[in-house]
Amino acid sequence: MVAQRGGRAGDGEQGAALQLWLGSWLAGLKAGAYAVDAGGAIVALNSEAEALLARSAEDLLGRDAHDFLHRDGNGMTIPRSECSMMEAFIARRTRQEDLGYFERGDGTLLAMSWLATPLRISADEVGALVVFHEHDSAGSSLQGPALSVELLSELERLALLAETTTQLTSTLDVDEALDRLVRLVVPLLADWAVVDLIRDNDEVWRTVVAHEEGGRLVRRKDLEGAMPPVPQASPQPLSRALRGAGSTLATPETYQGPPDSGIAVEQRRLFDSTHMHSAVIAPIRGLREVLGALTLGRSDRPESFTGADIPLLEDIARRAGLALDNARLYQRQRKVAETMQRHLLPQMPRVPGLEMATRYLPAPHASQVGGDWYDAFYLPDQALAVVIGDVVGHDLDAAADMAQLRNILRAYAWSHQEPPSVVVSHVDEAVPHISEVEMATMIFGRLETDAMGQWTLRWTNAGHPPPLLVTHDGQSRYLTDGHGLLLGTHISMPREDATVVLPPLSTLVLYTDGLIESPGRSLDEGLERLRRNAASLAHRPLEGFTDLLMERARPEDNDDDVALLVVRVPSEDGPPI
Known part of the structure; x- marks a missing residue:
């Protein structure tokens, strides 16, 4: 039986992992075991620990060990x-x-032998596992039932595999997954880590050759590349x-004969x-195909790998394969989604004297397209329609809805x-x-110019x-004028128009909320950040203005798409439409 503290290690997968380690691996041993979190508080223990300490789980859980x-x-x-x-x-x-000595519940001392080893409590928290049993004064404690070298090795193996799963699947x-993989095994298991990946068209690329040097990982770029x-x-x-x-195990002698390839x-x-x-070299397998191979090598430490090391490496490579498979699938889907989104967005018309720049960035943590869009097109009277919009949702349906809404708006704007x-009322x-x-x-909005070259924007905001x-x-x-209800409320209210004269060489910025909203700050902060950055870039050429504005104003913790349409009107002597 394993007791756990609610709200901490007993929650979710971490609680299940603790129960596995303390229950499955230690319940059959006559040894006490408890786990502590990063602060040293007891978060789990087994029934043998309760008996040896003469304390109940309720008395121990949450205490500073x-x-x-x-x-x-x-x-x-x-x-x-x-x-x-x-x-x-x-x-x-x-x-x-x-x-060593522990104080029991009745105030007496428990003379005991103990082992402590690091234990990952959650994805970002490392605690410790303590295994102990009553000291045998007649002989070495290692002859007792609990603290064997085999037990230590098994605990360390389980902890490494758990951390590998956590690190790689998060x-x-x-590239990040490979970096984490290397840091997990070097220098803990090996002096060198080599990753060869199979790319499209069955091309092999030596992606990583790394070793520890002066306490940090160093890449051997000269050994990486096409294979x-x-x-x-x-x-x-x-x-x-x-x-x-x-x-398979390998040594330098393995490759000293005449090369066969x-x-x-x-x-x-x-x-x-x-x-x-x-x-030792292990295949990295995905769900449907071989993705590459992982090689761990030793050069500094004298011990050679043996066949007993192969199961651990295969377990690590198996987890790496699943993580890389997911990452590749995600990147493939993301690339397809971005391509679809960009094809759905229109090409900007050429307008004499008027500069326009557009940008679209998908959500950084989503693999699907979204509903953000921009548009600009000529109207029958030669005014230029400019549009920025956002359909609710972050999936393929939202992208399809966006295309529908854009086409409906174009049709109404042209015919009315x-x-x-x-x-916009007709569209709604x-x-x-x-x-x-x-x-x-x-x-x-409608952008138009008069015979004197003065540009005017007339718009409504839904x-x-x-x-x-x-x-x-x-x-x-x-x-802020011309503001009304968003589309789809089914509330019939008159919408307003607003008009502003655009000064020569001024810049109009239309954007979606992904550029100003984030979980870590208020909307007002986002608006102010955008305004100040745009003002500081006013003299930049339009393409540079747009790139830097996207880079500086976009929140670091942004989790939404961003669409951006930027228009700069010409100087006073610029040509009219």
């Missing part, structure tokens, strides 16, 4: 700076001692792994350059020579009957963030 239990031979509390168990806990190292970026094709009949370890065969030549070069004397407010009335759009925001106008000398203000 050091203050509550650790004592010297006289029953006095040990200063933390002098406690060897605390030293191991703080250093995140495994340590065991033959004799990212959908291939020869995988031979179909070679018995050599890497060739076999890249074909999905079993894991280009890969064998590269492997000889790898061993010569890294001075690895022993390596009426003010923007009237056009029609959308529920001829499209799947449920709710959306939009700014629809629940969208207000346009931003920046003059050439850096003055900036939001155009």
Whole structure:
């Protein structure tokens, strides 16, 4: 039986993992075990620990293990700076001692032998697992039932595999996953880590060659890069792994004979350059295909890999394969989604004297397209329609709804020579009957110039963030007039139009809420950040203005798409439409 503290390690997968380790691996042993979180508080224990300590789980859970239990031979509390168990806990190292003392519930001392090892409590929290049993004064405690080298190795293996799963499955970026993989195994298991990945068209790329140097990981870029094709009949370890065969041990002698392929030549070069004397090579398999191979090598430490090391490496490679498979699928879907989104967005018309720039960025943590869009097109009277909009949703349906709404708006704007407010009202009335759009925001405006070259914007706003106008000398203000209800409310209310004269060389910024909203700050803060950055960039050429504005104003914790349409009017002597 394993008791756990609610709200911490007992929650979700971490609680299940603790129960597995303490229950399945230790319940059959006559040994006490408890887990502590990063602060040293007890978060789980087994029934043997309750019996040995003469304390109930309710009495132990949530207590600081050091203050509550650790004592010297006289029953006095040990200063933390002098406690060897605390030293191991703080250093995140495994340590065991033959004799120590815990205070029992009845006030007596339990003379015990103990082992402490780091234990991942959650994705970002490392605590410790303490295993202990009553000290055997007649002989070595290692002859007792609990603290064997095999147990230590098994605990460390489980902890490493759990951390591998947590680290690799918490990212959908291939490069980040590989970096985490290398840091998990070097220098813990090996001096070198090599990752070969199979790309499209069965091309092999030596993606990572890394080792520890002065306490940090160093990449050997000269050994990375394109690899020869995988031979179909070679018995050599890497060739076999890249074909999905079993894991194999390798030494420099493995590749000293006449090479049977280009890969064998590269492997000889790898061993010569890294001075690895022993390596183990395992395939990295996805759900449907072989993704590559993972090689761990030793050059500094004298111990060679043995067949007993292969199961652990295969477990790590298996988890790496699942993570890389997910990351590749995500990136493939994301690329397709971005391509679809960009094809749905229109090309901007060429307008004499008028500069326009557009940008679209998908949500950084989403694999699907969204409903943000921009548009600009000529109207029958040669005015220029400008649009920015956002359909509710972040999926393929939202993108399809966006395309429907854009087409409906274009049709009404072209066929109805009426003010923007009237056009948008017609669109709002029609959308529920001829499209799947449920709710959306939009700014629809008309840009036109008179014979003197003076530009005027007339617009209406259906629940969208207000346009931003920046003059050439850096003055900036939001155009808050003309604001009305978003589309899809089914509320019949008159919409308003607003008009503003655009000064020469001024810049009009139309954007979606992904540029100003984030979980970490208020909407007012986002608007102010956008305004100040736009003002500071007023003298920049339009393309540079747009790129830098997107870079500086977009929140770091943004989780939404961003569409941006920027228009700059010409100087006073610029040509009219």
